[in-house]
Structure formats: structure tokens, C-alpha cells
Amino acid sequence: MATRDESMELFPDRPKRPRDPRAPLADRMRPGTLDEMIGQEALVGEGSALRALVEGGELPSLILWGPPGSGKTTLAWILGEMPDHRMEAHSAVVSGVKEIREAVERARRVGLRTLLFIDEIHRLNRAQQDVLLPHVEAGIVTLIGATTDNPSFSVNAPLLSRCRVLVLKALDEDGIVGLLERAAGDSERGLGKLGLHFAPDTLPAIAQAADGDARRALGILEAAAAVHSRGPGAGSPLSPEIVREVAGKRLLIHDRDREEHYNVVSALIKSLRASDPDAALYYMARMLEAGEDPLFVARRLLIFASEDVGNADPAALTVASSTWTAVERLGMPEGRIPLAQATTYLACAPKSNAAYAALGRAQDALRKTGSPPVPLHLRNAPTGLMKELGYGRDYRYAHNEPDAFVPDANLPESLAGARFYEPTQRGAEADIAERLHAWRERRRKG
Numbered sequence: 001m002a003t004r005d006e007s008m009e010l011f012p013d014r015p016k017r018p019r020d021p022r023a024p025l026a027d028r029m030r031p032g033t034l035d036e037m038i039g040q041e042a043l044v045g046e047g048s049a050l051r052a053l054v055e056g057g058e059l060p061s062l063i064l065w066g067p068p069g070s071g072k073t074t075l076a077w078i079l080g081e082m083p084d085h086r087m088e089a090h091s092a093v094v095s096g097v098k099e100i101r102e103a104v105e106r107a108r109r110v111g112l113r114t115l116l117f118i119d120e121i122h123r124l125n126r127a128q129q130d131v132l133l134p135h136v137e138a139g140i141v142t143l144i145g146a147t148t149d150n151p152s153f154s155v156n157a158p159l160l161s162r163c164r165v166l167v168l169k170a171l172d173e174d175g176i177v178g179l180l181e182r183a184a185g186d187s188e189r190g191l192g193k194l195g196l197h198f199a200p201d202t203l204p205a206i207a208q209a210a211d212g213d214a215r216r217a218l219g220i221l222e223a224a225a226a227v228h229s230r231g232p233g234a235g236s237p238l239s240p241e242i243v244r245e246v247a248g249k250r251l252l253i254h255d256r257d258r259e260e261h262y263n264v265v266s267a268l269i270k271s272l273r274a275s276d277p278d279a280a281l282y283y284m285a286r287m288l289e290a291g292e293d294p295l296f297v298a299r300r301l302l303i304f305a306s307e308d309v310g311n312a313d314p315a316a317l318t319v320a321s322s323t324w325t326a327v328e329r330l331g332m333p334e335g336r337i338p339l340a341q342a343t344t345y346l347a348c349a350p351k352s353n354a355a356y357a358a359l360g361r362a363q364d365a366l367r368k369t370g371s372p373p374v375p376l377h378l379r380n381a382p383t384g385l386m387k388e389l390g391y392g393r394d395y396r397y398a399h400n401e402p403d404a405f406v407p408d409a410n411l412p413e414s415l416a417g418a419r420f421y422e423p424t425q426r427g428a429e430a431d432i433a434e435r436l437h438a439w440r441e442r443r444r445k446g
Contacts, residue, residue, distance in 0.1 A: 024218075024219065024222065025183060025190065025191065025218045025219070025221065025222040026214070026215045026218040026219055026222075028189040028190065029179075029182070029183050029186070029189055029190055029218055030074050030077075031071070031074055031078065032078065032081075033078060034050075034051060034054070034078060037071055037074065037075065037078075038171065038175050038178055038179050038182075038214070039070070039071070039169065039170075039171035039172065039175035039176075039179075039214070040070070040071055040075070040168055040169070043166060043167075043168065044075070050166065054079065054082060057082065057083065057084065059079060059082065059085075059115070059142055060142070060163070060164050061136050061142050061143040061144070061162055061163040061164070062079075062142075062143070062144050062145070062163055062164050062165075062166055063121070063145045063146075063147065063151045063155060063160065063163045063164070063165045063166070064076060064144065064145065064146045064147070064166050064168060065146075065147055065148075065149075065150070065151055065165055065166070065167050065168065066148070066167060066168030066169065066170070067148060067168075067169075067170045067212060067213070068148060068213050068215065068216075069170075069171070069210070069212065069213030069214045069215040069216055069217070070168040070169060070170055070171065070212070070213075070214070071168055071214065072119075072146035072147075072168055073119060073146060075166075075168070076089070076115075076117045076119075076144045076146060077089075077117075079115060079144060080115050080117065082115075084112060084113060085112060085113045085114070085115055085142075086110060086112045086113070086114050086115070087114075087115045087117060088103050088106070088107075088114060088115070088116055088117065089117040089118075089119065090103065090116070090117065090118050090119070091118070091119045091120060092118055092119065092120045092121050092122070092123035092124045092128075093119075093120055093123055095118070096124075096128060097127070097128055097131050100116075100128065100131050100132060101131065103116055103141070104116075104135045104140055104141060107135075107140050107141045108140060113142060114140070114141045114142065115141070115142050115144055116132075116141040116142065116143055116144065117144045117145075117146070118143065118144070118145050118146070119146045120146065120147060120148075121145030121146060121147050121154075121155065122147040122148070122149040122151070122154035122155065126156055129155065129156045129159050130156065130158075130159075132159060133156070133158055133159050133162070136159065136162050136163075137162055143159075143163060145163070151165055169212075170211070170212025170213070171210075171212050171213075171214050171217075172212070173204060173207040173208065176206070176207035176210055176212070176214060176217045177203045177204060177207050179214055179217060179218070180203050180206055180207070180217060180218070180221050181203065183218055183221060184196050184198070184221070191221070191222070191225055194225060194229065196225060196228075196238055197236075197237040197238065198237050198238050199237045199238065199239045199240060201240045202237070202238050202239060202240050202243055205240040205243045205244065205247075206220050206221055206224070206243050206247070209243065209244075209247035220243060220246060220247050223246040224238060224242045224243050224245075224246050225238065227242055227245065227246055228242050261292075264283055264286055264287055264290075265287070265300060267279070267283045268280055268283040268284055268287065268297075268300065269300065269304060269308075271283060271347070272301075272304055272308065272343070272346050272347050273304075273308050273351065275347055275348065275351065276347060277343070277344045277347035277348055280343050280344070280346075280347045281340060281343055281344065281347075284297060284339060284340070284343050285336075288332075288336055288339070294327050294332055294335045294336070294339060295324070295327060295328060297327075297339055298320075298323055298324040298327045298328075298339060298342075299324065301320045301323060301324075301339070301342050301343065301346060302317075302320040302321060302323075302324055304320070304346055305317045305319065305320035305321075305346055306320075306355070306356070307353060307356045308346075308351055308352075308353055308356075309346060309349045309350070309351055309352065310351075310352040310353060310354060310355045310356065310429070311352055311354065311355055311423065311427075311428060311429040311432055312349065312350035312351055312352035312424060312426045312427030312428060312429045313349040313350055313427050313428060314428060316345065316346055316349050319341075319342055319345050319346070320342055320346065322338075323338045323339060323341070323342035326338040327339060349427070350426040350427025350428075350429075351426060351427075352423070352424045352426055352427065352429045354421060354422055354423050354424050354429065355421065357422075358420040358421035358422070359420075361420040362420045365415060365418060365420070369412070369414050369415060372412035372413065372414045372415065373412060373413075374412065375409070375410065375411075375412065375413070376389075376390045376391060376392070376393060376394075377392065377393060377394045377395045377396075377408065378395070378410060379391040379392055380392060394408075396408060405439060405442065407442050407443045407445075408443075409443065417444075419440075421436070423436060
């Protein structure tokens with residue numbers, strides 16, 4: 001548990017505790033006011049709802065949701081400076097029911113409004129979140145939770161309904177460059193005393209390597225400045241090469257069972273459906289680069305081949321099925337090659353969901369009509385009694401008929417004339433549509 005000094009919390013006009021000059025640059029440059037926050041102007045800028053709440057001194061319980069380095073913890077601590085409030089901070093990684101109950105008990109004893117900040121609140125299990133609920137509901141504490149996970153999935157619905165969700169965005173490149181320029185020029189908290197100069201592409205290179213994470217951007221700048229100051233070119237502009245040296249490999253934001261996983265999978269499928277091979281390849285590559293199971297990708301392609309391409313290109317299912325087998329046998333990294341082939345094939349194939357939609361209509365009919373009797377002519381008659389009862393009577397073997405077509409009705413009587421499959425005019429399904437139309441006309445005429 002960390003509790004800020006009350007004189008600092010309650011009276012923002014009093015001098016603040018000096019920042020440790022040995023702390024990382026990202027900590028030293030942490031904004032101290034809403035005005036200093038970069039990249040979240042819509043959320044905290046002049047005229048925003050949050051600023052109005054802060055200025056009015058009436059803060060509801062909040063869930064701060066955003067990617068790493070977007071300013072969730074910073075915003076929580078700024079809110080903790082509100083007059084007549086005290087701030088108590090916990091991390092869900094190390095805190096549990098015991099620590100939560102102790103924090104609530106302290107809040108009862110103190111005659112000030114308590115902001116209970118729980119970082120990474122998604123790591124609290126359901127039972128731990130339930131402990132918070134009555135105290136948040138009674139107003140004993142005002143909860144401020146921070147999470148990188150979609151709170152719809154990770155926060156209990158009753159607790160979530162008592163909180164306002166604020167969405168913080170990853171900083172764009174311009175925002176991060178502005179932050180870096182501020183840090184490089186700040187002689188009190190930043191690196192201003194070093195007198196750094198930058199080659200034209202250096203700050204954009206840091207912004208690209210940071211991938212929207214302000215904390216990572218400042219860490220790269222600090223490390224690059226340290227390497228540069230000790231190198232042979234200490235007096236020259238800091239170059240992008242030094243940035244690439246200290247930044248290492250970019251780690252993509254991805255997970256296998258939470259929101260970003262589903263976001264990227266959804267983008268892959270919708271790009272395939274939109275016949276956009278470039279976007280589909282990008283999202284497929286993004287999944288693989290982030291460590292996604294290649295067989296999961298192959299499975300999604302297999303489903304897509306049947307659901308969204310269907311009979312417009314029947315070969316698509318064969319391509320996707322062969323891709324699954326190839327990936328399973330090859331493993332990675334070679335498995336990415338058949339995945340790329342299948343992705344581009346499916347994206348460029350004619351599309352039809354007619355078979356999938358037909359199944360849905362058939363299932364709807366089944367739910368409405370139950371299990372009506374199968375027509376007698378379609379039933380098997382393995383026993384004499386069944387033959388006497390008419391099972392299989394008047395059945396016509398299609399291969400003995402002209403064009404191998406039988407005009408008899410085959411649906412149960414209560415569904416006579418029902419149509420479930422409606423082929424499109426796209427790809428190979430156009431030929432199917434033509435044949436089926438002729439057959440239906442012959443069947444209608446008897």
C-alpha cells in the first residue's frame with residue numbers, strides 16, 4: 001500500500017515533494033496536472049466532462065481503460081490531488097481481500113473522501129471485486145481502477161455499473177514526439193542539461209519504436225542519450241541508429257485470450273470478407289508476429305472458406321483444409337507461407353454466405369415446427385412390417401430418372417414449398433443458382 005503525504009494530497013497550492021533525480025526519466029516527467037497530459041485532450045482538456053467533475057469536487061468511481069503508457073496511473077495520481085480528498089493506491093498484483101478491507105476501514109476512520117486507486121484491477125478475481133462493491137455503493141470509497149483489459153470482460157457487471165469508464169488512447173506519433181521534445185528541453189526534470197540535438201529522423205524513430213507507449217518512449221530516449229553521451233559522436237546530433245540499437249525489437253500489443261486478440265482476429269476476417277488481400281495479409285502477419293498459434297489462424301481461415309466463400313468457389317474449402325494440414329506438418333516459420341497463400345486466395349475469391357444462411361433458415365424452421373414426420377417415400381423399410389406400413393413406397397431412384405432429377409416433394413408436409421438455400425449470382429454459385437431455379441420450377445409443376 002502507498003499513501004501520499006496528506007499535506008500534498010489536500011492542498012495542491014502547497015509545495016510538492018521534490019522528485020527523485022535518480023528516478024527514471026518517465027517517472028520524473030510524469031505530468032502533475034491535467035494540462036500537462038499529452039494525447040488525452042478530449043478526455044481531460046478544457047470543457048471535458050472529467051475536468052468539470054474535478055473542478056466541481058464531485059468525482060464518481062472510475063475505470064481508466066487504455067493501453068500501456070497511455071497515462072492511466074498518471075491520471076489517477078492527478079485526481080488524487082483534489083482538495084479534501086485522500087489517495088490510497090494498491091496494485092491488484094500484490095493486493096487481495098485483506099488489503100482492500102484494511103483500506104476501507106481506514107477510509108471509515110478518516111473524515112475525508114478516499115480515492116482508492118487499484119492498478120491493474122482486471123487482476124482481481126470475481127470474489128475480490130465483490131468485496132469492493134458494497135463500499136463503493138455506499139460511498140465509503142471512490143474507486144479508481146486502471147486496466148489494459150476491456151472492463152466489459154474483466155470487471156464484474158455490478159461493480160462496472162457503478163463506475164464511469166474513461167477510455168485513454170495510445171499516443172500518436174505527433175504526441176510522442178511532443179513529449180520527447182519536452183523531456184529533452186526540460187532542465188529541471190528532464191534531459192535539458194545534456195544539451196541534446198537530434199538528427200531529423202531520430203524523434204520519429206523513437207515514437208515508432210514506442211508503439212504509442214509514452215513510458216517506453218521516454219525510456220528509449222533516456223537510454224539513447226546515455227549511449228550517445230559515452231560514444232565517440234557525443235557532440236553530434238543523436239542519430240536514429242542509436243535509437244534502433246537501444247530500442248531492440250518492438251513488442252506488439254497482443255494477447256491470446258483478451259480483447260486485442262479478438263480485435264485483430266475480427267479485423268482479419270472482415271478484411272477477407274471485404275476482398276482486401278493487403279489488409280488481410282497485414283492482420284495475419286500481425287497475429288503471427290505477436291506469437292499467435294498458427295493453427296488458430298489456419299482454423300479461422302478454414303471456417304471462413306465455408307462460411308463466407310462457400311459455393312461461390314468450392315475449391316476454397318480444399319485450399320483452407322490443405323493449409324491447416326501444411327501448417328501442422330511444417331510448423332513455423334515455414335508455415336507462414338501456406339497461410340499467406342490461403343489468405344490471399346480467400347480474400348480474392350468470390351464470396352457467398354448462402355449455404356451458411358440457408359442452414360440458419362433451416363434451423364429456424366426446425367425450432368418453429370418441431371419434428372414433423374418424414375415423408376413415407378423417404379423412409380427405409382428394413383422389415384416386412386415397415387414395408388406393409390408404406391415405408392419407402394413410391395421412392396424414385398434419382399439415377400434412373402432423366403437428368404438424375406426427381407420432382408417429388410421431400411420436405412415434411414408442414415414445410416411444403418419452403419426454401420432455405422438461395423444461391424447468389426457470384427462465382428461458381430451462379431451455375432448452381434441456374435440449375436436450382438430450373439429444378440424448383442419442375443418440382444413446383446409436379
